[in-house]
Amino acid sequence: MRKPMVAGNWKMNGDIVTNEHLFTAIRGGLERASIAQVDVVVCPPYPYLGQAAAWLNDTGVVLGAQNLCSQPNGAFTGEVSATMLSDLGCGWVIIGHSERRTILGEDDELVARKVEIALAEGLGVIVCVGESLQERDAGVTEAVLGRQVDAFCALAGGAAAERFVVAYEPVWAIGTGKTASPEMAQAAHAFIRARLASGGVGHAADIRILYGGSVKANNASSLFGMPDIDGGLIGGASLVADDFLNICRAAQAA
């Protein structure tokens, strides 16, 4: 039985004042949301992790980061290490988001190194995969997903299932309002799970696979109702407390 997860990826949004409003609203809504069966994670930008840790204290919501450095410490100006994330109270870190892969040039090898160092620090990882529109149109979705999954299969095999999460995020669905249909997403999730299993991940059936890409309160239930979709990685809708909480409720009900 896989426990559903809903993770909010705030991306490069927010400031001290608006964050405080958002945290207050999330805190206030959590009790009424009755989402005890869902792992809820919030990933604000680095500078606000300390602020978030204070606000989320005692709520059951776990703090996550959006990225980390592949190196443990030292002369890496502007970078943030796995140890620092733990120190600030993070339980999770998103790795290999498509925006980092495409805009910031992260490749499969770097993603794997980041996964390795995060796991070694005891962080849970949410590792993102997904095809672009061009790749889907060219009929190479499975080749792309397969290559991305193969790069971290060995690490997934060695990690506890509770701490290793994969997020399927078709690039064409991120921030565009275009969501993959539940059937399309389910097919990709089933492919990813099968690929993990054939790659030697003995507990592939226990690894959570989240869907991301324009998940909203009104489409979350149909996505989360699919057998291999174990929750969502939420961008835009995680910045609106009611929408985020309703997505968490949909995960609870699924």
Ligand code: PGA
């Ligand atoms: P979106 O972003 O929900 O705004 O599409 C999802 C993500 O990039 O993680």
